[in-house]
Amino acid sequence: MIATALTIAGSDPSGGAGIQADLKTFSALGVFGMSAITALTVQNTQGVSGVHLVPPIFVQNQIKGIFTDIRVNAIKVGMIATAEIASAVAATLREIAPSTVIVIDPVMVAKGGASLLQPDAVISLTKELLPLASIITPNLEESAALLGTSVAQNRS
Numbered sequence: 722m723i724a725t726a727l728t729i730a731g732s733d734p735s736g737g738a739g740i741q742a743d744l745k746t747f748s749a750l751g752v753f754g755m756s757a758i759t760a761l762t763v764q765n766t767q768g769v770s771g772v773h774l775v776p777p778i779f780v781q782n783q784i785k786g787i788f789t790d791i792r793v794n795a796i797k798v799g800m801i802a803t804a805e806i807a808s809a810v811a812a813t814l815r816e817i818a819p820s821t822v823i824v825i826d827p828v829m830v831a832k833g834g835a836s837l838l839q840p841d842a843v844i845s846l847t848k849e850l851l852p853l854a855s856i857i858t859p860n861l862e863e864s865a866a867l868l869g870t871s872v873a874q875n876r877s
Contacts, residue, residue, distance in 0.1 A: 725753045727787055729780070729810055730799030730828070731760035731772070731837065738764070743797055755791065757783035759810075760802050760837075772837070774802055777809035784810070788817045796821055798850060800828040800837050807845035814853055825854040827863045843867065 728743035736742065740756040747754030759780050763771035787793065796818060801807045814823065827846055829838040838846070847867055851857060865872045 723753050724794050725792060726795045727755045727793045728797045729757045731762055732758050733762055733764050735765045755787050759800055759806050777805045780806055781809045781813045784813045793821055797824045799826050802837060803839050804842045804845040807842050807850055811849035822855045823853050824856045825850055826858045829863050829866055
């Protein structure tokens with residue numbers, strides 16, 4: 722049977738990040754990829770100029786719809802944007818995927834510098850989603866934000 726993975730993240734129409742990049746990676750590794758979209762971005766290689774959030778209940782319904790039909794071996798969580806989306810994703814994963822491998826990449830800022838995570842979402846991410854993770858893949862700045870410290874303090 723072919724391995725399967727679900728990405729829960731934002732959509733990057735330029736294909737360089739988000740669900741598009743995840744699905745390309747899954748495919749390159751021989752994994753059947755599926756997606757639940759948390760946000761639609763207006764984005765290209767130069768930066769992000771707009772974000773449209775998907776309602777939390779719709780994100781939940783996307784995830785549940787996949788799980789009712791397809792066996793999911795692994796889940797990758799990327800851009801969640803808001804506390805409400807983080808809570809909805811966490812509640813859904815606790816309910817339907819308690820033993821599934823979950824990788825969380827806490828996307829907070831786009832490469833061009835645009836903020837992709839509202840400040841109150843850090844608390845929901847830390848308290849609700851991170852405890853479900855098998856693996857967490859933050860960069861240095863994301864690690865500092867999750868720990869409530871600065872990058873300079875981490876380097877000392």
